[in-house]
Amino acid sequence: MWNFVSPQIVFGEEALDFLDELKGQRALIVTDVTMVQLGLVDKVKVHLDNAGIEVHIFDEVEPDPSVQTVRRGAKIALDIAPDWIVGLGGGSPIDAAKAIWILYEHPDIEPAAINPMADLGLRQKARLITIPTTSGTGAEATWGIVLTDTEEQRKMGLGNRENVADIAIVDPAMASGMPRQLTADTGLDALTHAVEGYTCTWYTDLTDGLCLNAARLIFQYLPRAVKDGSDMEAREKMHNAATCAGLGFGNAMASMAHAMGHTLGAVFHVPHGRAVALFLPYTIEFAAGEEPERFAELADFIGCSNEGGEKAARSLATHIRALCQKVGNPTSIAEAGIEREAYEAQLDKLVDDAFNDTQIITAVRTPSYEELRQLFLYAYDGRPIDF
Ligand SMILES: NC(=O)c1ccc[n+]([C@@H]2O[C@H](COP(=O)([O-])OP(=O)(O)OC[C@H]3O[C@@H](n4cnc5c(N)ncnc54)[C@H](O)[C@@H]3O)[C@@H](O)[C@H]2O)c1
Ligand SMILES: [Zn+2]
Numbered sequence: 001m002w003n004f005v006s007p008q009i010v011f012g013e014e015a016l017d018f019l020d021e022l023k024g025q026r027a028l029i030v031t032d033v034t035m036v037q038l039g040l041v042d043k044v045k046v047h048l049d050n051a052g053i054e055v056h057i058f059d060e061v062e063p064d065p066s067v068q069t070v071r072r073g074a075k076i077a078l079d080i081a082p083d084w085i086v087g088l089g090g091g092s093p094i095d096a097a098k099a100i101w102i103l104y105e106h107p108d109i110e111p112a113a114i115n116p117m118a119d120l121g122l123r124q125k126a127r128l129i130t131i132p133t134t135s136g137t138g139a140e141a142t143w144g145i146v147l148t149d150t151e152e153q154r155k156m157g158l159g160n161r162e163n164v165a166d167i168a169i170v171d172p173a174m175a176s177g178m179p180r181q182l183t184a185d186t187g188l189d190a191l192t193h194a195v196e197g198y199t200c201t202w203y204t205d206l207t208d209g210l211c212l213n214a215a216r217l218i219f220q221y222l223p224r225a226v227k228d229g230s231d232m233e234a235r236e237k238m239h240n241a242a243t244c245a246g247l248g249f250g251n252a253m254a255s256m257a258h259a260m261g262h263t264l265g266a267v268f269h270v271p272h273g274r275a276v277a278l279f280l281p282y283t284i285e286f287a288a289g290e291e292p293e294r295f296a297e298l299a300d301f302i303g304c305s306n307e308g309g310e311k312a313a314r315s316l317a318t319h320i321r322a323l324c325q326k327v328g329n330p331t332s333i334a335e336a337g338i339e340r341e342a343y344e345a346q347l348d349k350l351v352d353d354a355f356n357d358t359q360i361i362t363a364v365r366t367p368s369y370e371e372l373r374q375l376f377l378y379a380y381d382g383r384p385i386d387f
Contacts, residue, residue: 003251004204005143008166009141011243012236012240015170016043016173020047023051024084025054026056026080027082028056028080028085029044029045029059032059032063041059053084058072063090064265064272065095065096066148066149067112067148070096070100071111073097074099077104086131087129087140088130088133089131090132090136094130096147097128097130098145102120105124105125111156112158117160127166130168133175134242135175135225135239136188137272137273138245140165140243141165142164142247142249144250145157145163155263155266157262157357172235172239175238176232177229188273188276190214191218192261192276193246193248194214194249195215195316197211197248198212198297201363202253204252207249210244211244211248212301213244215298216301217240225237226327254359256375257276259355259357259359259360263349267350268343274330278331281318283363283375284316285314286367290365291364292313296308296312299313304319305319333379333380347376
């Protein structure tokens with residue numbers, strides 16, 4: 001038995017207008033200070049004002065939100081008793097909003113206990129709206145929540161199908177001001193979702209089309225969005241692609257590149273999308289010899305190779321590296337600016353945490369601990385390693 005969950009998705013130009021008709025009393029916008037400074041919170045507030053909804057703002061979410069931040073936000077929610085929680089921003093505020101919502105409904109729950117088996121009984125106090133301002137994580141459409149344990153420098157993959165948003169507002173105007181580097185990093189995150197959602201072992205007939213279409217859109221439009229941020233066609237296509245990829249991988253799974261990227265991000269603070277996309281081609285090469293079919297199908301669909309089998313899978317890896325380079329992003333750990341000495345000093349932790357990450361269980365070729373270690377070393381500078 002499989003499940004497919006999705007919010008109601010309002011998308012395209014002027015999607016924010018949907019909020020004018022929202023019914024409710026009080027909203028808590030969960031966001032970060034940059035969103036306030038850029039005027040994006042005001043853009044949303046105008047519509048909630050039109051709907052006669054009282055607006056409160058919690059703007060303290062940091063990139064890669066911590067459990068402590070979520071607890072602070074939940075306390076504010078308990079004080080003001082909103083009937084809407086609005087996650088506004090990139091993946092960080094949206095994930096924080098999901099967790100704040102759960103703690104608001106269940107003040108006694110430990111964030112680490114938010115898992116797919118729990119019976120949360122949400123929507124007794126509030127419902128959730130997500131409004132992405134990056135075109136990347138797909139968090140607006142997924143039920144996954146990534147929180148960081150700052151003491152253990154570890155990212156925790158949490159979430160439960162119940163905590164998928166009720167409404168996602170996917171309006172390209174909210175992401176059109178992203179600077180070049182953020183556009184590249186987050187767009188490559190969406191690509192990694194599309195590729196891993198299609199090629200992990202939990203793919204389904206319902207997620208395949210979403211992942212394929214997202215991958216094709218991203219190869220076509222990401223270079224344009226990075227080159228010229230005012231290209232609104234490219235912005236809109238990327239915003240839609242990120243949500244498609246979110247629905248795709250969110251109802252399937254991500255895979256090894258995410259497991260490896262999470263640990264790199266937690267230890268070396270490499271932005272999420274940059275980290276996962278960097279690892280993606282190495283993980284494809286690791287699988288290519290034994291399980292190339294799904295990679296080959298994807299390669300064929302996006303028009304990078306119709307040779308089938310291992311050759312096509314390897315060609316997909318090359319194609320992804322070329323896209324990373326085209327948008328100015330690193331294709332190895334060395335290029336990401338991490339010193340070999342510092343990297344090797346953390347290698348045991350990186351391998352341990354990736355080996356224990358939930359995303360690794362869906363890898364088409366399951367790595368042994370030693371193979372994973374070799375893969376981390378391979379990704380340092382691309383010096384070939386015999387798997
Ligand atoms: N829940 C999921 O399904 C899921 C999937 C992938 C990643 N994630 C998580 O999402 C987080 C990363 O999210 P992200 O990559 O969207 O970045 P982010 O939310 O961490 O934001 C990064 C920076 O970009 C700024 N920013 C956001 N939108 C902007 C805009 N329009 N203009 C200018 N600046 C803007 C933010 O203020 C912040 O400083 C990580 O914690 C990652 O683990 C979650
Ligand atoms: Zn991701």
